[in-house]
Amino acid sequence: MSGLLPEDVSLAVPDIALGLALLTAAGCALIPRSRLALAAGFLSLGALTALVWLRLDSVDVGLAEAGLGGGILGALLVWLAIRSPHSPAPDSAETISTTQPTSGTRRTSRPILNPRTLLGCAAGAVLGGGLCLVWFQVLHALPAWSEPLEEQMETTGVTHEITGVLLAFRAYDTLLESAVLMLAGVAVMALGRDGGLHQLSLPQPEVPSALRWLVRLCAPVLLLAGLWLLFAGSSDSGGAFQSGAVLCSLLILLRTAHALPSRERTEPWIRPLLIGGVVVFILAGLVGPLLADPLLSEAWLSWQPQWATAAVLSVEILLTIGIAVGLFLMYLTLENPEGVQ
Amino acid sequence: MEVFAGEGAALWYLLLGSLVAVAGTVRLLLARDLLARLVAMNVVGIGSLLVLLSLGARAESAAPDPVLSALVITGLVITVAFTGLGAVLIRRIEGIHDAEHAPDQAADGDQISSGQNSSEQDSSSTEGGRDS
Numbered sequence: 001m002s003g004l005l006p007e008d009v010s011l012a013v014p015d016i017a018l019g020l021a022l023l024t025a026a027g028c029a030l031i032p033r034s035r036l037a038l039a040a041g042f043l044s045l046g047a048l049t050a051l052v053w054l055r056l057d058s059v060d061v062g063l064a065e066a067g068l069g070g071g072i073l074g075a076l077l078v079w080l081a082i083r084s085p086h087s088p089a090p091d092s093a094e095t096i097s098t099t100q101p102t103s104g105t106r107r108t109s110r111p112i113l114n115p116r117t118l119l120g121c122a123a124g125a126v127l128g129g130g131l132c133l134v135w136f137q138v139l140h141a142l143p144a145w146s147e148p149l150e151e152q153m154e155t156t157g158v159t160h161e162i163t164g165v166l167l168a169f170r171a172y173d174t175l176l177e178s179a180v181l182m183l184a185g186v187a188v189m190a191l192g193r194d195g196g197l198h199q200l201s202l203p204q205p206e207v208p209s210a211l212r213w214l215v216r217l218c219a220p221v222l223l224l225a226g227l228w229l230l231f232a233g234s235s236d237s238g239g240a241f242q243s244g245a246v247l248c249s250l251l252i253l254l255r256t257a258h259a260l261p262s263r264e265r266t267e268p269w270i271r272p273l274l275i276g277g278v279v280v281f282i283l284a285g286l287v288g289p290l291l292a293d294p295l296l297s298e299a300w301l302s303w304q305p306q307w308a309t310a311a312v313l314s315v316e317i318l319l320t321i322g323i324a325v326g327l328f329l330m331y332l333t334l335e336n337p338e339g340v341q
Numbered sequence: 342m343e344v345f346a347g348e349g350a351a352l353w354y355l356l357l358g359s360l361v362a363v364a365g366t367v368r369l370l371l372a373r374d375l376l377a378r379l380v381a382m383n384v385v386g387i388g389s390l391l392v393l394l395s396l397g398a399r400a401e402s403a404a405p406d407p408v409l410s411a412l413v414i415t416g417l418v419i420t421v422a423f424t425g426l427g428a429v430l431i432r433r434i435e436g437i438h439d440a441e442h443a444p445d446q447a448a449d450g451d452q453i454s455s456g457q458n459s460s461e462q463d464s465s466s467t468e469g470g471r472d473s
Contacts, residue, residue, distance in 0.1 A: 015350050019357045026361045029384055030368040030377075038380045049387050052354060056398045058405040061390075064414045068421045073383065080376060080428045084435060117371055124367035131359040135352065142399060145408055161407035162414070170411060177415050184422035188429050241418050323418075330425030334432055 018055060022048050035081035042077055046070030060162045060239065063229065067245030072327050075252065079334050163233045163312075175281050178240075178319055182278050185326030192333035197270065199335045200263035207256060215257035222250040230320050240316045244323025251328040270325060277315070277322030284311050354395040362388025375431045379424060386420045 025048050028041030046069045053062035153164055166174045189195055226246035233239035254260050365384030372378050390413045397406030 012349065012353075015353055019353055022357060023360065026364060026384055026387075029380055030364055033374075035374070035376045038377055042380050042383060045384065045387065049391070052391065053394065055350070056354065056394055056405060058394060058398075058410050058413070061394060061405075061410050061413045061417075064417050068417050069383075069387070073421055073424055076425055076428045077376070077380060080432060083432070084376070120367050120371045124363050127366075128360050128363035131363065132356050135355050135359065143397065143406060143408070146406070149407065162410050165407050165411040166414065169408075170415075173415060177418050180419055181422045184426045187426055191429050191433055239414070241414055327421065327425070330429060333429045 015055065018048065018051060022052060035084055036078070039074070039077040039081040043070065043074035046074055060242070063242040064239075064245070067242050067249070071249055072245050072331075075249075076330060076334060079331070083334070160233060163239050163316075166239065171285070175278070175285070178281065178322065179278050181323055181326050182275055185274050185329045188330050188333045197263065197267055197332075199332045200260075200266060202335075204255070204258050207258070212257045212259075215253045215259065219250060219254060219259070222246055222253070226250065226320075226324075230316065233316065240319040241323060243320045244327065247320065247324035248327035248331070251324060252331055255328075255332075270329070273321050274325045274329070275322065277319035280318045281315050284315050287311070351395045351399040354391055354398075358388045358391030358395060360388070361385075361391065364388075375434070379427050379431065382427075383420060383424055386416065390416050 022045070025041060025045040029038060029045045030041070032038055032041065046065060050062045050066040050070055053059075053065055149161065149165070149169075152169070153159070153161060189197070192198060226243045229246060230240065230243035233243070251260070260266065362385050365381045365386075365388055369378055369381035369385060372381060393409055393416070394405070394413050397409030
């Protein structure tokens with residue numbers, strides 16, 4: 001690796017350390033057999049990846065990774081690992097011996113060395129080595145879209161470029177992405193008992209009082225952080241997805257500490273809030289062509305500069321709520337105590 | 342050497358991303374455990390996003406490429422969506438194995454399970470929710 005390094009090695013030391021830690025964490029997320037170890041490895045991988053994004057100066061992506069990739073995903077996977085009815089070892093000796101009775105006698109004691117694994121690792125090594133060689137050979141051309149992007153930023157109504165790209169230039173893409181998250185929430189509700197809301201009426205296990213106090217202390221801070229991420233997104237790092245992840249973690253904490261309102265009071269709101277963001281997004285996209293001068297051909301999902309800020313902000317607020325509710329529904333359905341519909 | 346030094350960090354993460362993605366793919370194809378597969382899919386996602394963003398970080402300017410950053414955020418959201426759905430599916434698959442009378446419940450789960458678990462309370466609260 002010394003060939004990659006700049007002459008001033010001291011500048012490269014953090015990168016090397018972070019990279020090696022990333023590889024170790026990836027190993028921890030891939031190799032262990034216990035499910036809890038896998039989930040914990042993935043949690044650390046998410047945290048380290050957030051640091052890598054910060055190292056690459058992408059604060060937005062770092063926040064999204066810390067909130068969504070590290071936080072919510074880690075919570076879902078750790079929960080799933082803990083609540084697994086039995087923890088079958090992946091590639092355990094029994095599984096392999098039943099499916100591959102002809103392989104060598106060594107497998108029962110060291111099943112990691114069976115031919116299938118060896119072949120897979122060899123193919124992966126060849127593929128990885130080839131890919132790395134390719135990166136050295138290719139011509140490193142930079143993307144050519146930076147200048148047109150800067151010229152067009154004034155028409156978006158926001159000053160932060162990433163939010164502008166997400167909600168103005170690639171609005172169609174963001175709409176579909178929010179729809180994917182909403183549909184995942186809907187699918188999860190369909191898989192859960194009683195429309196996915198059965199868990200809301202179940203009694204929660206008792207938690208230590210220290211946790212309750214912690215939640216009371218953290219909840220206002222989390223709410224403030226979520227709102228700040230949402231409103232700062234128009235001019236600085238942040239945005240609907242990061243904010244939604246923080247608000248979802250707030251909901252999870254409140255639920256753990258028995259602080260959520262009763263099911264009777266929350267249930268009427270959950271479905272409208274889940275789909276509200278996407279519906280308003282579509283309606284706001286339709287307003288542009290409907291109100292536009294008929295002589296000007298106005299594409300849908302494009303907004304006049306004078307009210308682009310209002311449109312983008314209101315869409316973003318509702319999207320954030322929808323994202324938070326959708327993520328919370330995934331967590332809620334996982335809580336199903338029997339795991340059976 | 343100047344240009345090479347500027348690109349060094351991006352190239353390092355580019356290589357790391359490729360290796361992580363390949364390792365995740367290998368694990369995804371070899372694992373039998375469902376949770377291990379789900380985690381491996383996420384590792385592949387992290388590796389490919391790392392490749393994507395370090396491709397955008399090769400420029401001399403400190404600011405990250407907004408187009409690629411937005412694409413990476415999109416990728417993260419999609420990852421969370423499929424992982425959440427996959428986690429619930431895994432929970433349901435294994436839950437059915439775990440139950441005492443698995444075949445019946447798998448066939449018509451709705452009626453049986455809601456009948457077992459305080460159907461009165463469930464139905465009344467559902468109606469109340471739909472009215473308001």
